[in-house]
Amino acid sequence: MIADTLDELDRRILEQLQQDASVTNQELAELVHASPPTCMRRVRRLSDSGIIQKQVAIVDPAKVGNTLTAILEVTLDVQAAESFTQFERAIALESAVLQCYRVSSGPDFILITQVTDMPAYHALVHRALTAQMNVRNVRTFFSIHRSKFNTGINLG
Numbered sequence: 738m739i740a741d742t743l744d745e746l747d748r749r750i751l752e753q754l755q756q757d758a759s760v761t762n763q764e765l766a767e768l769v770h771a772s773p774p775t776c777m778r779r780v781r782r783l784s785d786s787g788i789i790q791k792q793v794a795i796v797d798p799a800k801v802g803n804t805l806t807a808i809l810e811v812t813l814d815v816q817a818a819e820s821f822t823q824f825e826r827a828i829a830l831e832s833a834v835l836q837c838y839r840v841s842s843g844p845d846f847i848l849i850t851q852v853t854d855m856p857a858y859h860a861l862v863h864r865a866l867t868a869q870m871n872v873r874n875v876r877t878f879f880s881i882h883r884s885k886f887n888t889g890i891n892l893g
Contacts, residue, residue, distance in 0.1 A: 746771055748892045750779055755889035758792040795888060803851045806880035807858055810844035811866065814873040821845065824871065831865045833857070844876070
């Protein structure tokens with residue numbers, strides 16, 4: 738299933754689930770104006786096809802003590818496919834790294850991290866980046882205020 742095969746009901750279901758995935762199937766069916774069996778079948782198909790990747794709870798970082806958001810630009814010494822893959826595998830093991838993007842024009846990667854404090858940040862950088870032999874440069878930006886945070890995809 739790909740985006741151009743989504744009909745209006747699929748889009749309404751996805752919009753609702755992006756707002757609150759904890760609703761029951763009955764509640765979801767009412768919200769999107771469909772029967773519960775149709776709704777359940779559609780959600781299962783959207784999940785099986787990979788359009789719905791997973792359902793999660795979004796936790797407020799400050800309320801669990803993770804108050805430092807750091808955005809890192811990482812440049813590798815060797816820009817080869819194998820080097821990129823090796824770096825991505827290592828970063829995938831780091832729970833403090835929430836997002837990792839391979840980017841063009843500038844650094845090789847952008848990492849979004851969430852840690853408790855500056856010592857935790859330094860430990861992360863040492864463990865995940867300084868210890869990596871192929872990391873040439875790391876530039877970090879610390880968030881002082883988050884004015885927007887959204888996990889929903891625009892289904893326009």
